[in-house]
Amino acid sequence: MTARPPDGTPMTELRVPSGSGGPDAMPAGAGAGAAGAAGGASRSSRSADPPAPPGPAGSSAPAGPSAPAGPSAPADLAVPADLAVPADLAVPADLAVPADLASPSSPSAPSGPPAPSGPSGAGQILVGWLRWTWRQLTSMRTALVLLFLLAIASVPGSVIPQEGIDPAAVSQYYAAHPALAPVLARLSLFSVFAAPWFAAIYLLLFLSLAGCVLPRTFRLAGSARQLPPRAPRNLARLPLAASYRTALPPAKALDSAAWLLSARRFRLHTGDGWVSAEKGYLREAGNLLFHVALLALLGSVGIGGIFGYKANRLLVSGQSFANTVTDLDQFRPGRLVSPSDLQPFALTLDSFTAHYITSGNLRGQPTSFGAAISYTARPGGPSRRDVIRVNHPLNVDGVRVFLTGHGYAPVFRVADGSGRVVFDSPVPFIPVDQAGLTSEGVIKVPDAQPRPLGFAGVFLPTAVDVNGRLQSAFPAALLPRVSLVSYSGDLGLNSGQSQSVFQLDTARLRRLPIAPRPLAPGQSMKLPGHAGTLTFTGYRQWASLAITYDPGQLPALISGITAIAGLLLSFAVRRRRVFVRAQATAGGGTAVTVGGLARSDAAGGFETEFAELTRQIWDAHAGDGGGAGPAGNGAGPSGRRASGRTENEPSAGPDDGE
Amino acid sequence: MFRLPRSSRRAAAAIHARLACLNREARGVAAGAALAAATVLALAGCAGGAIGESTVASNGKSFVAGSYQTTVYPRGSGPVSPDVSGTTLAGQKLALASYRGDVLVLNFWGSWCGPCRQEAPALAALAARFRPRGVRFLGVDIRDSPPAASAFQRNFGIRYPSINDPGDQIALAFQSTVPPAGIPTTLVIGRTGRVAARIVGQVTYSALGKLIADVAAEPA
Numbered sequence: 072m073t074a075r076p077p078d079g080t081p082m083t084e085l086r087v088p089s090g091s092g093g094p095d096a097m098p099a100g101a102g103a104g105a106a107g108a109a110g111g112a113s114r115s116s117r118s119a120d121p122p123a124p125p126g127p128a129g130s131s132a133p134a135g136p137s138a139p140a141g142p143s144a145p146a147d148l149a150v151p152a153d154l155a156v157p158a159d160l161a162v163p164a165d166l167a168v169p170a171d172l173a174s175p176s177s178p179s180a181p182s183g184p185p186a187p188s189g190p191s192g193a194g195q196i197l198v199g200w201l202r203w204t205w206r207q208l209t210s211m212r213t214a215l216v217l218l219f220l221l222a223i224a225s226v227p228g229s230v231i232p233q234e235g236i237d238p239a240a241v242s243q244y245y246a247a248h249p250a251l252a253p254v255l256a257r258l259s260l261f262s263v264f265a266a267p268w269f270a271a272i273y274l275l276l277f278l279s280l281a282g283c284v285l286p287r288t289f290r291l292a293g294s295a296r297q298l299p300p301r302a303p304r305n306l307a308r309l310p311l312a313a314s315y316r317t318a319l320p321p322a323k324a325l326d327s328a329a330w331l332l333s334a335r336r337f338r339l340h341t342g343d344g345w346v347s348a349e350k351g352y353l354r355e356a357g358n359l360l361f362h363v364a365l366l367a368l369l370g371s372v373g374i375g376g377i378f379g380y381k382a383n384r385l386l387v388s389g390q391s392f393a394n395t396v397t398d399l400d401q402f403r404p405g406r407l408v409s410p411s412d413l414q415p416f417a418l419t420l421d422s423f424t425a426h427y428i429t430s431g432n433l434r435g436q437p438t439s440f441g442a443a444i445s446y447t448a449r450p451g452g453p454s455r456r457d458v459i460r461v462n463h464p465l466n467v468d469g470v471r472v473f474l475t476g477h478g479y480a481p482v483f484r485v486a487d488g489s490g491r492v493v494f495d496s497p498v499p500f501i502p503v504d505q506a507g508l509t510s511e512g513v514i515k516v517p518d519a520q521p522r523p524l525g526f527a528g529v530f531l532p533t534a535v536d537v538n539g540r541l542q543s544a545f546p547a548a549l550l551p552r553v554s555l556v557s558y559s560g561d562l563g564l565n566s567g568q569s570q571s572v573f574q575l576d577t578a579r580l581r582r583l584p585i586a587p588r589p590l591a592p593g594q595s596m597k598l599p600g601h602a603g604t605l606t607f608t609g610y611r612q613w614a615s616l617a618i619t620y621d622p623g624q625l626p627a628l629i630s631g632i633t634a635i636a637g638l639l640l641s642f643a644v645r646r647r648r649v650f651v652r653a654q655a656t657a658g659g660g661t662a663v664t665v666g667g668l669a670r671s672d673a674a675g676g677f678e679t680e681f682a683e684l685t686r687q688i689w690d691a692h693a694g695d696g697g698g699a700g701p702a703g704n705g706a707g708p709s710g711r712r713a714s715g716r717t718e719n720e721p722s723a724g725p726d727d728g729e
Numbered sequence: 730m731f732r733l734p735r736s737s738r739r740a741a742a743a744i745h746a747r748l749a750c751l752n753r754e755a756r757g758v759a760a761g762a763a764l765a766a767a768t769v770l771a772l773a774g775c776a777g778g779a780i781g782e783s784t785v786a787s788n789g790k791s792f793v794a795g796s797y798q799t800t801v802y803p804r805g806s807g808p809v810s811p812d813v814s815g816t817t818l819a820g821q822k823l824a825l826a827s828y829r830g831d832v833l834v835l836n837f838w839g840s841w842c843g844p845c846r847q848e849a850p851a852l853a854a855l856a857a858r859f860r861p862r863g864v865r866f867l868g869v870d871i872r873d874s875p876p877a878a879s880a881f882q883r884n885f886g887i888r889y890p891s892i893n894d895p896g897d898q899i900a901l902a903f904q905s906t907v908p909p910a911g912i913p914t915t916l917v918i919g920r921t922g923r924v925a926a927r928i929v930g931q932v933t934y935s936a937l938g939k940l941i942a943d944v945a946a947e948p949a
Contacts, residue, residue, distance in 0.1 A: 390895065390896075391895060391896035391897075392896065392897060393896060393897035393898060393900060393901040393904075394901075395897055395900045395901050395904050395908060395909070396908060396909065396910050396911060397837055397871055397897060397909045397910075397911060397912050397914065398871065398872065398897040398900065409908075410904070410908035410909075410910040411904055411905055411906070411907075411908045413904060413908075415904050415905070417897070417898065417901060419896070450898065450901055450902060484876075487880075491876075491880065492876045493877060493880035494874065494876055494877050494880075495874050495876045495877070496873075496874035496876075496877065515841065516877070517840065517841075517846065517881075518840060518877060518880030518883070518884045519880070520884075563843075564841075564843045564846050565843070565846045565847060566843065566847070570843055572841060
């Protein structure tokens with residue numbers, strides 16, 4: 072009868088009840104042993120029969136539905152043991168992340184540092200502490216705390232002005248809070264993302280994530296490959312179960328069930344008298360995907376930090392610049408970026424246009440900005456045109472050029488005392504007031520003779536007189552005026568020190584006795600003492616450009632999306648198992664039992680799927696085998712949307728009959 | 730490639746300081762990105778504001794100053810200088826190739842740049858000293874206006890020509906081989922057209938003089 076052991080031997084079956092445990096049996100299986108002991112050796116002649124533990128000989132005893140109550144009290148305990156094959160049923164392991172992650176190395180991790188008992192004390196204590204520390208660090212709780220800390224730590228970065236983003240605002244902050252600023256500087260709060268404490272949090276988080284994700288990834292990969300467990304002995308005890316009789320011999324019944332299940336893409340594991348099928352491995356795959364993507368995300372972020380760079384350049388319309396270090400205002404390379412790695416594009420700002428609301432409450436608010444540019448991706452390459460707008464960067468060879476600011480650059484021509492023109496160029500002024508774009512700037516003429524000249528002044532796009540003071544009433548240049556204070560003397564440039572082009576060091580300068588007077592375009596100002604003449608010849612607009620190259624950005628985006636997809640997959644798909652046992656009955660037919668088990672809590676819908684499968688299996692058996700048996704039960708298996716362990720007469724019947 | 734012993738200590742210190750700074754920067758950037766990824770969209774909304782709200786992106790200096798660093802290429806191993814040309818401040822066309830056969834000292838400068846102004850007298854003196862030995866000097870004036878640059882040359886008595894290169898095309902041509910990594914940068918190019926040395930940062934009369942003398946002494 073147990074004629075066909077396709078891959079499992081009949082013995083494997085029998086060992087389960089003996090308590091020694093199949094490969095999957097859990098320690099809790101002690102109860103199973105007790106239950107099985109009742110049947111003992113007497114069963115060895117046949118494979119176990121589903122409902123009744125007492126085996127073929129003990130047919131008279133407590134048949135069918137009432138089986139659990141019958142033979143022995145421990146049988147109840149035996150149930151979990153049987154089912155414990157999927158050990159993780161109780162705690163869906165794949166969801167119980169914290170528990171899992173808490174102990175990447177050994178599953179039975181103690182919660183505190185182990186107290187070594189061995190004689191080789193100190194070394195073992197150290198190792199014990201190290202292991203404990205590592206376990207704590209890589210626990211999910213620690214990772215979450217670190218992530219949260221990171222979020223909190225970056226708050227000052229958006230509240231307090233940052234050196235790397237807006238140095239001007241930092242100096243303003245120093246001026247406004249002279250007592251507080253040095254304290255904040257000491258705490259690195261002006262450069263939060265470069266602060267040691269921020270780096271500490273980030274590195275710990277990185278370590279924690281890598282330490283928890285890597286081992287978990289390997290384990291998930293293992294679990295995604297494993298075969299379904301062997302069918303439990305007593306399928307009737309599964310959450311979903313159905314049974315019926317068929318005229319087919321057991322081997323054939325199992326064959327057709329296996330064929331049907333495998334056609335539905337179940338993974339099969341067959342043994343003597345049983346078929347075990349499992350589906351939903353995508354859950355593991357999704358989980359795996361999530362973890363791998365998380366690692367990839369961390370990696371991409373690292374790549375961006377190592378191989379990327381950021382730079383700024385202020386460009387007056389009509390001017391060009393090349394993406395080379397000498398031509399950048401500010402250059403912040405990643406760790407392994409050298410100047411020769413910069414993409415060799417060149418860019419000309421053809422024109423800059425800004426539109427403002429001209430009336431109503433929002434008068435003066437900008438409505439659009441556009442920087443019309445032409446660029447060549449590499450020297451000698453074709454010239455292309457584009458318009459860079461806010462949040463619409465230019466992309467050249469993976470480098471993105473953003474528009475980050477704009478302003479005015481009045482053009483000055485300065486003739487020195489000898490009458491020679493020694494300066495003629497636009498000078499970018501920096502807006503100090505957004506409503507009217509009042510801007511400040513300095514002009515340095517270090518090569519004027521007989522003495523260098525310096526000017527500090529203000530540019531008003533639309534100058535209006537408010538109570539004797541000039542102000543700018545509108546950001547567009549409707550009535551541009553410039554007003555300058557003049558100096559002569561040592562600008563400090565020849566000392567070899569690099570100095571800001573936006574600041575004038577007046578320490579060794581003498582203010583020239585000439586009252587500041589607003590100049591209109593075209594107007595000149597003759598400096599006293601034959602120092603020279605300054606002419607305000609007109610104005611241009613400038614745009615500030617942020618150049619960023621982050622090779623990790625796309626990988627980071629892809630890994631982020633993949634991680635979310637993996638997570639969704641692992642939530643949406645559930646592992647479910649279907650077991651089929653077929654056993655010849657004395658009456659000449661075969662008793663078929665089908666059991667179903669979904670591994671996760673959120674197993675909604677499995678009942679329907681199981682009922683459908685059962686019906687199909689039953690159909691197959693009925694069709695092939697002349698349908699003797701199934702007719703016996705009115706509803707057919709499809710009717711038994713087995714709720715819990717409701718046993719149905721037909722299944723009990725044949726056993727009884729023996 | 731090796732660094733001159735003379736400058737090595739200073740250069741190393743400068744580079745270390747810079748690297749330390751970059752490391753922190755890199756970490757900061759990475760951390761920022763990680764955070765952005767973690768809080769997914771929290772920060773994304775910030776970019777939508779008017780650009781006028783951010784003040785101009787100005788660092789303290791508004792140009793990248795070179796930290797002093799000298800690179801010397803063993804003879805015959807330096808990269809070949811690219812064949813570029815430009816227009817001088819005086820309005821003449823000038824090609825780098827026309828200097829083949831002579832030693833060429835190429836200096837990237839701007840009249841607005843403090844270190845350039847301080848090294849200018851040394852360059853003027855060296856140009857005069859080495860002229861009889863077939864060494865020629867050429868300036869590349871970047872981010873400058875011709876009147877200011879000409880006034881600079883008059884004031885410092887610089888007689889060699891300078892290419893006016895507002896778009897930085899010459900520096901770009903050198904980018905893949907010996908990028909000028911700051912202003913000022915000086916290249917010494919041998920008679921065969923191979924770059925023999927690069928000095929990033931302000932040169933001194935003695936150090937640059939020795940370099941030029943070595944290269945000029947090489948047979949063509």
